[in-house]
Amino acid sequence: MFTEACCRLRKILLPTLSIALLFSSFAVVAHAQTSDTTLLVDIDHRAATSLDGDWHTIVDPYSTGLYNFHHEIKADGYFMNGTKAYNGEPLEYNFALSPTLKVPGDWNTQRRDLFYYEGVMWYEKDFKYSPKPNTHTFIHFGAANYRSHVWVNTKAVCEHEGGFTPFDCDVTGVVKDGDNFVVVAVDNTRSADGVPTLQTDWWNYGGLTRDVSLVDVPQQFIDDYDLHLSRANHDLIEGYVHVEGANPGTDVTVSIPELHATTHATVGTDDRADIKLPVKSLSLWSPDNPKLYKVNLASGSDHLEDEMGFRTIETRGTEILLNGKPIFLRGVSVHAEAPYRTGRAYSEKDVDTLLGWAKEMGCNYVRLAHYPHDQRMTRASDRLGILVWSEIPDYWALQFDNPAVLAKSKQQLGEMIRRDRDKASIILWSVANETPDTEARTKYLTTMANLTRQLDPTRLVTAALLVKTQKTATGSNKIVDDPLGQALDVIGTNEYIGWYEQKPAGADTTTWDIHYQKPVIMSEFGAAARAGHHGPATERWTEEYQADVYKHQIPMLNRIPQLRGTSAWVLMDFRSPMRTLPGLQDNFNRKGLISDQGEKKQAFFVLQKAYKDKTLGKAE
Incomplete structure (x- = not known):
């Protein structure tokens, strides 16, 4: 059936x-x-x-x-x-x-x-x-x-x-x-x-x-739509409305009462009505101005009222442009782990706590890792003016040569985009995290990147890549040459100098060789510490050690010419069965800047100062 x-x-x-x-x-x-x-x-x-x-x-x-x-x-x-x-x-x-x-x-x-x-x-x-x-x-x-x-x-x-x-x-x-x-x-x-x-x-x-x-x-109902601001004309909202079960010629109305803007269109043979809605005096959505408009959609007896912001996002060379102007993404990665009670985050309280901490840190951006989060997160990001990287769980070592697995990735990508394409906060769709550099993987994820653009040509495509390390006479050189970068609009890179390699001071003598003239986001960096565990800055697992890693990271990150964003790993400690060390991990990944019980670690304040003073990243 x-x-x-x-x-x-x-x-x-x-x-x-x-x-x-x-x-x-x-x-x-x-x-x-x-x-x-x-x-x-x-x-x-x-x-x-x-x-x-x-x-x-x-x-x-x-x-x-x-x-x-x-x-x-x-x-x-x-x-x-x-x-x-x-x-x-x-x-x-x-x-x-x-x-x-x-x-x-x-x-x-x-x-x-x-x-x-x-x-x-x-x-x-x-x-x-x-x-x-x-x-x-x-x-x-x-x-x-x-x-x-x-x-x-x-x-x-x-x-x-x-x-x-x-x-x-x-x-x-x-x-x-x-x-x-x-x-x-x-x-x-x-x-x-x-x-x-x-x-x-x-x-x-x-x-x-x-x-x-x-x-x-109703029998005929609106099951999908895409309304976005034209990149070429900021006085025009364009897109489509799909009406399931509609006959060709069925009327569709889209209006924004606050702007006194209304347009009518008719459904074609594909159940879709193409929308062009002229607007005047539109207030563009941004982190500094998270303006949302009530948008009414109607067809027959079906009526919907959404709350939407309108903005453009694109790249120019190594710049990320929001509404045509360069922006630096000051952010943090977030897992969907519930503060205090732990478990999967789902409530308004969970969302308010997590994004409240991000705002307190001075973030204008979050990376929602490593899977689509509850829709409350993206709705709240719209209201709060927080830009979002949203990701599907193409994570680590998938069966990249298995067509059935590719089909599952495509399904999840489509479901993520379809649910959230009405959210102004989302500017980046990510197709992968830390995948191996193989021919099968590159073909698989290039297919995913191309499909992303097919499903939503209005946003940017990214992935978090691994980097190569080459020793030099004075330190080390990080090489970003993953062939998947060809398929991306924005290059994400993960590195853990001071934790999985070298000492924290190793960042001082690290250079970066990025083989793409594209914007770069340092999508992960950081170190672990158990909240309340103190000692010298040379002792792992202490708050002092974690803070010292960040102090060395910030100057190094500022030396990367293409850097246009950072999302430190990670906002809050989260449960992981891989992290078994008794007394320090206890089934938690402890790289959080805040503990699962809301205790802010020293590194939180190091990053907060850098973000609020804008000493990390290029000032817009």
């Missing part, structure tokens, strides 16, 4: 890949009758019925809820949400008697016995509903890590792979008036053909990690 509003995104990105192949590594859903997911944009501005709260859960490491002991599909699997014996056999599960977990939320930090758990978790929630005539009904998932399959009232409605991007299951005709239930099997088992792959330097938080809701839309 395929939904009526089947996903245009997958038709574009996965033309040769069957859904069965896409999910073949997920034992829980490989058997099931597959259905497509769609992806509604601007979901946070639609009327919705929240399904957040307590969900009954069953831990199922052996997929017992699906298979019997001969590995045959059960007719009465957990997705049936049964309460009676089947064919005289005893029923050995009961959601109503099972413990609950909070949604949104990861399971690892909610229950101590699930802290290290990787496997299948079954979620179930009862809900009441009254279907409305002449509407489509969707269940929206903000994110579920990593593979998910969804049943409503025992019917399979959709499946999805990818832990950080949203998806919507069309349940029109499946939900009924009165009592309903939804069952979701979520599997966070790492796999070699996953995106990301087996090894990551962050915690593999499993579960329904972002909001879940029911959304009604």
